[in-house]
Amino acid sequence: xxxxxxxxxxxxxxxxxxxxxxxxHVPGIVTLIASRVMIFALAAMSLDLIMGIxxxxxxxxxxxxxxxxxxxxxxxxxxxxAAAAVIPAALAAAGLFALATGAVALRTRGVNFIMxxxxxxxxVYFATGxxxxxxxxxxxxxxARTTVFGLDLLDAKRIYLTTLVVLIAVYVLLRVxxxxxxxxxxxAIRQNRGRVQALGIxxxxxxxxxxxxxxxxxxLAGVLMANQAEFVSPAYAAWGxxxxxxxxxxxxxxxxxxGAVIGAAIVVxxxxxxxxxxxxxxxxxxxxxxxxxxxxxxxxVGGARR
Amino acid sequence: MSALLRVxxxxxxxxxxxxxxxxxxxxxxxxxxxxxxxxxxxxxxxIHQIFGTLAPDxxxxxxxxxxxxxxxxxRRAQAGLARSFQITSVLPEFSALENVALAVQARAGSSFRFxxxxxxxxxxxxxxMAVLERVGLRARAGMVAGSLSHGEKRQLELAMAxxxxxxxxxLDEPLAGAGPExxxxxxxxxxxxxxxxxxxLVEHDxxxxxxxxxxxxxxAQGRVIAHGTPGAIREDAAxxxxxxxxxx
Amino acid sequence: MTLLIVQxxxxxxxxxxxxxxxxxxxLVFGVMNFVNLAHGVQYMIGAYLGVxxxxxxxxxxxxxxxxxxxxxxxxxxxxxxxxxxxxxRGELDQVLATFGVILSLNEGTRLIWGSNPLELPMPDLLxxxxxxxxxxxxxxxxxxxxxxxxxxALALALVVxxxxxxxxxxxxASNGPMVSALGVDIMRLFRVVxxxxxxxxxxxxxxxxxxxxxxxxxGENLLILAFVVIVxxxxxxxxxxxxxxVIVGLVDTLGRSLITDAAQAALSxxxxxxVGPAVASMLIYLVMAAVLAVKPAGLFAART
Numbered sequence: 001x002x003x004x005x006x007x008x009x010x011x012x013x014x015x016x017x018x019x020x021x022x023x024x025h026v027p028g029i030v031t032l033i034a035s036r037v038m039i040f041a042l043a044a045m046s047l048d049l050i051m052g053i054x055x056x057x058x059x060x061x062x063x064x065x066x067x068x069x070x071x072x073x074x075x076x077x078x079x080x081x082a083a084a085a086v087i088p089a090a091l092a093a094a095g096l097f098a099l100a101t102g103a104v105a106l107r108t109r110g111v112n113f114i115m116x117x118x119x120x121x122x123x124v125y126f127a128t129g130x131x132x133x134x135x136x137x138x139x140x141x142x143x144a145r146t147t148v149f150g151l152d153l154l155d156a157k158r159i160y161l162t163t164l165v166v167l168i169a170v171y172v173l174l175r176v177x178x179x180x181x182x183x184x185x186x187x188a189i190r191q192n193r194g195r196v197q198a199l200g201i202x203x204x205x206x207x208x209x210x211x212x213x214x215x216x217x218x219x220l221a222g223v224l225m226a227n228q229a230e231f232v233s234p235a236y237a238a239w240g241x242x243x244x245x246x247x248x249x250x251x252x253x254x255x256x257x258x259g260a261v262i263g264a265a266i267v268v269x270x271x272x273x274x275x276x277x278x279x280x281x282x283x284x285x286x287x288x289x290x291x292x293x294x295x296x297x298x299x300x301v302g303g304a305r306r
Numbered sequence: 307m308s309a310l311l312r313v314x315x316x317x318x319x320x321x322x323x324x325x326x327x328x329x330x331x332x333x334x335x336x337x338x339x340x341x342x343x344x345x346x347x348x349x350x351x352x353i354h355q356i357f358g359t360l361a362p363d364x365x366x367x368x369x370x371x372x373x374x375x376x377x378x379x380x381r382r383a384q385a386g387l388a389r390s391f392q393i394t395s396v397l398p399e400f401s402a403l404e405n406v407a408l409a410v411q412a413r414a415g416s417s418f419r420f421x422x423x424x425x426x427x428x429x430x431x432x433x434x435m436a437v438l439e440r441v442g443l444r445a446r447a448g449m450v451a452g453s454l455s456h457g458e459k460r461q462l463e464l465a466m467a468x469x470x471x472x473x474x475x476x477l478d479e480p481l482a483g484a485g486p487e488x489x490x491x492x493x494x495x496x497x498x499x500x501x502x503x504x505x506x507l508v509e510h511d512x513x514x515x516x517x518x519x520x521x522x523x524x525x526a527q528g529r530v531i532a533h534g535t536p537g538a539i540r541e542d543a544a545x546x547x548x549x550x551x552x553x554x
Numbered sequence: 555m556t557l558l559i560v561q562x563x564x565x566x567x568x569x570x571x572x573x574x575x576x577x578x579x580x581l582v583f584g585v586m587n588f589v590n591l592a593h594g595v596q597y598m599i600g601a602y603l604g605v606x607x608x609x610x611x612x613x614x615x616x617x618x619x620x621x622x623x624x625x626x627x628x629x630x631x632x633x634x635x636x637x638x639x640x641x642x643r644g645e646l647d648q649v650l651a652t653f654g655v656i657l658s659l660n661e662g663t664r665l666i667w668g669s670n671p672l673e674l675p676m677p678d679l680l681x682x683x684x685x686x687x688x689x690x691x692x693x694x695x696x697x698x699x700x701x702x703x704x705x706x707a708l709a710l711a712l713v714v715x716x717x718x719x720x721x722x723x724x725x726x727a728s729n730g731p732m733v734s735a736l737g738v739d740i741m742r743l744f745r746v747v748x749x750x751x752x753x754x755x756x757x758x759x760x761x762x763x764x765x766x767x768x769x770x771x772x773g774e775n776l777l778i779l780a781f782v783v784i785v786x787x788x789x790x791x792x793x794x795x796x797x798x799x800v801i802v803g804l805v806d807t808l809g810r811s812l813i814t815d816a817a818q819a820a821l822s823x824x825x826x827x828x829v830g831p832a833v834a835s836m837l838i839y840l841v842m843a844a845v846l847a848v849k850p851a852g853l854f855a856a857r858t
Contacts, residue, residue: 051646057645057646057649059649101843104843104846104847107846107847107850108785108846108850108851110645111583111587111589111645111789112785112789114589114645114649115781115782115784115785116785116842116846118778118781119778119781119782119785119839119842120839122775122778122839123835123836123839126835126836127832127835127836129835130831130832130834130835131832132831176420176421176423177420177421179423179424179425180419180420180421180422180423180424181411181416181417181418181419181422181424181427181430182417182418182419182420183420183424184404184407184408184411184424185408185411185412185417187399187400188397188400188408191397191398191399191400192395192396192397192398194359194391194395195391195395195396195397195466196397196408196412197379197380197383198357198379198380198383198388198389198391198395199380199383199388199408199409199412199413199466199470200380200381200383200384200412200413200415200470201380201383201408201411201412201417202378202380202417203380205418206417206418209418239774239778240774243591243649243653246646246649246650246653247650247653250646250647250650251650254646280661280664280665281661282657282658282660282661283657283658283661283662283665285654285657286654286655286656286657286658286659286661287654287658288654289650289651289653289654289657290636290651290654290655290658292650292654293640293643293647293650293651293654294636294639294651
C-alpha cells in the first residue's frame with residue numbers, strides 16, 4: 001500500500017514518452033512543463049530529506065541548485081560538455097558550499113536557521129550576479145548541452161526521459177537512505193535532538209552530512225535545469241526560488257519524498273497554467289498558500305507531520 | 307576499590323549566582339549513589355556538568371580514570387555515560403523497539419550507514435528486545451512511544467539508557483510524575499540495575515532514595531553538606547537544617 | 555580618501571534604514587517567535603503610499619506622515635486577518651503563509667501601480683547638497699535620512715528602557731510565557747509592537763523612496779539584509795539591531811569599494827575586476843558567519 005501513490009506518480013510521468021512511442025501526438029508544451037515539474041521535484045525531494053525527515057528548515061535550497069547550474073556554465077565556457085566532468089564539478093561545488101555554510105547554520109535552530117540559510121542563498125545570488133565572465137546579472141547562454149559519454153542524453157528530445165530516470169533513481173536512493181541507520185538517526189534528531197546526543201550520536205555530523213547529500217542532489221537538479229533552458233542566471237538562486245521549493249515540499253506533505261513531485265506539479269502548473277491566463281498569477285497562488293495554511297494543516301498529500 | 311566516576315572540586319557560576327561550589331563526588335562500581343538536596347541546591351546543574359551539556363568553570367570529571375571534563379556530550383555517551391531526563395524524553399514518532407534500537411545503534415557507533423534498512427536488522431533488534439524485556443516493556447515493543455503511558459515512557463527511557471551498556475547512568479528524577487503503582491514498579495526495576503552499572507540518582511521521592519541508595523551525597527546551595535550511608539544521612543544535623551520545612 | 559568618507563556616510567545611512575526595518579522585526583520575532591517574511595512588504599507599501607500621498611497632497615511631508623500611518627494600519631489589518639492565526643503554528647506554516655502574503659501583495663502592488671518603477675521627488679527643503687570637505691559635496695537628504703533613523707532609534711531606546719510598556723516588551727522578548735503568567739495581556743502588547751514595527755518599516759520605505767526606484771519586490775532584498783542584522787544583533791534586542799544594522803550598512807558599502815581596490819592592488823589586470831565584486835558581495839554574509847561562529851545567539855542575545 002505504501003508505494004501505491006509514488007508508483008502511480010512515476011507511471012503517470014512515464015506515460016508521456018510511452019504515448020509518444022506508440023505514435024500518439026503529445027504537444028511539446030506538455031513535455032516541457034512535465035520535465036520542469038520533474039526537475040523541480042528533484043530539488044524539492046532533496047529538500048524534503050533535510051526539512052521533512054531531518055527537521056532542518058532550509059530557506060536557501062535554491063543556492064545548491066544554482067551552483068549546479070553554474071557548474072554547467074563554467075564548464076561550458078571552458079569548452080567542456082562531458083557529464084563525466086560537469087556532474088562531479090557540480091556535486092563537489094554544491095557539497096563544499098553545504099559543508100561550509102551548514103557548519104555555520106547548524107550552530108542555530110529554528111527561525112534563526114531559516115534566516116541564515118536564506119542569507120547564504122542570497123550570498124550566492126549576489127556572487128553569481130557579479131560573475132562578469134558568465135554574464136553577470138544577465139546570465140549566461142550555454143553554447144551546447146552536456147553530453148553523457150558522448151551521447152546527447154540531455155538534448156531537447158531525450159532530456160525528458162533522462163530526467164525521469166534520474167528522478168526515479170534519486171527517489172529510490174532517498175527512500176533507502178531514509179530507511180537506513182543514518183536515516184533513522186536523522187529522523188530521531190528531528191524528534192528530540194538532545195536525547196539523540198545523549199545516546200552518543202553526533203547529531204551535528206549527521207545533520208551536516210544530510211545537508212551535503214541534499215545539496216548534491218539539488219546540484220544535479222541544477223545541471224538538468226541549465227541544460228533544459230540552455231541558460232543560467234542568478235535568478236536560479238533568487239530567494240523566491242528557495243521559497244517555492246519550500247512551498248512544494250510543504251504542500252506535497254513533509255517527509256513523504258514523493259509528495260515533493262506533487263508539490264512541484266502544483267506550483268509549476270500554477271505558474272505555467274495561470275501564467276497563460278493572466279500575468280497576475282501570483283494573485284491566485286499567494287492567497288491559495290495563505291488559505292492552505294489556515295485551513296489544511298497537513299499538506300495536500302497529508303504529510304506525516306508539520 | 308577505586309571510583310568509577312570521580313568528580314573533583316567542580317565550580318560553576320551564572321553571573322553572580324554560584325550554582326556549584328566545589329562539589330566532589332565518588333561513584334563506586336555497582337552502587338547507587340543518590341544526590342539529594344532542597345530545590346535550587348544545584349542537583350540538575352551538577353548532572354548537566356557531569357554529562358557535558360553545561361561546561362564547569364573549574365574542576366575535573368573522570369570516568370574510570372580518564373579525564374572527560376572537556377568532552378562533548380555524545381563523546382561522553384560513547385565513553386560510557388548514559389542519562390535520563392527530568393522531563394520525559396523519548397522519540398515520540400518511533401515505536402518503543404525503534405527507540406531502543408537507536409540506542410543500540412548509537413552504542414555500536416554505526417550511524418553513518420546509508421544503504422541497509424535499519425528496521426529488519428537483527429543486530430539492532432535482538433539486543434533492543436532483550437532490554438525491553440528487562441524493563442518489562444516487551445509487550446509494548448511495537449507501540450508508538452508517544453502513545454505509551456507516562457510510567458511506560460519512564461521505563462522506555464531507562465531501556466534506552468541501558469541499551470547503551472553504560473558504565474555509569476545519570477538518572478535525573480526518574481520517578482517524577484509517576485503514580486504510586488508505577489513508582490513501586492520503577493523502584494524495583496532501578497534496584498535491579500545495580501549489576502548492570504553504577505547509578506547517580508537525583509530524586510525527590512525520599513522513600514525511594516532511602517530504599518535504593520547505597521550512598522547519599524547531600525547538596526545545599528551548590529555545596530556538599532553531607533555524605534554517607536543512608537543511615538548516617540538520616541541522623542545528620544546539617545541535613546536536617548538544610549531540609550527544615552521540607553517533608554523529610 | 556574623500557570617496558571613503560562618502561562611502562562611510564552612505565553605509566551609515568543604509569544602516570539606519572536597515573535598523574528601521576529590523577527593529578520591528580526583531581521584536582516580533584522575540585515576543586511572539588513569529589517568522590514574518592512579509593515585513594519587507596511594509597517597506598514597499600510605505601514607499602508606494604508615500605508616492606501616492608505626496609502626489610495627492612502635493613507635499614512630501616504630508617505623504618510621509620500619511621503613508622507611515624497607513625502602512626502601520628495596514629500591518630495591523632494583516633495581523634488581524636492572517637498572522638494572529640499563525641502564532642501557535644510551527645515555523646514552516648508561518649513561512650508558507652507569509653510567503654503567500656508576499657506573492658499576493660507584490661502582485662497586488664503591480665496591479666494597482668503598474669510594473670514601472672516610480673519616483674518620489676525629494677522635498678525642496680532637503681534637496682540641496684552641502685560641502686563636506688574641499689571639493690566634495692554630499693546630499694542633505696541622505697543626512698536627513700540618517701538623522702531621522704537616529705531619532706527613531708533614540709526614541710525607541712527611551713521607550714524600551716524607561717517605560718513600563720518597554721519593560722514588558724523586553725521581558726516578553728526574553729521570556730514570553732512568563733510575562734503572560736504575570737497577568738499581562740501579551741496579545742495586546744504584541745499588537746502595539748507589531749503596529750509600531752509595521753509603521754517604522756513603512757516610514758523607512760517613504761524615506762528611501764527618493765533614493766531608490768520604487769518597484770514591486772523592493773522590500774525583499776532589504777528584508778533579507780534585515781535578517782542578517784537580526785542574526786548578528788541577536789533576536790529580540792533593539793540595541794543589537796542598531797549595532798548590527800550599522801555594521802551591516804558600513805561593511806556592505808565600504809567593503810565594496812575597499813575590496814575592489816584591494817583586489818586591484820593584489821591582482822593585476824582583468825582578474826581583479828572579476829574577483830573584487832564577487833568577494834565584496836559576500837562580505838556581510840562572511841561577517842555574519844564569523845559572528846555566529848563566536849556567538850551563536852548573536853552579539854546581544856535577549857534570550858537566555
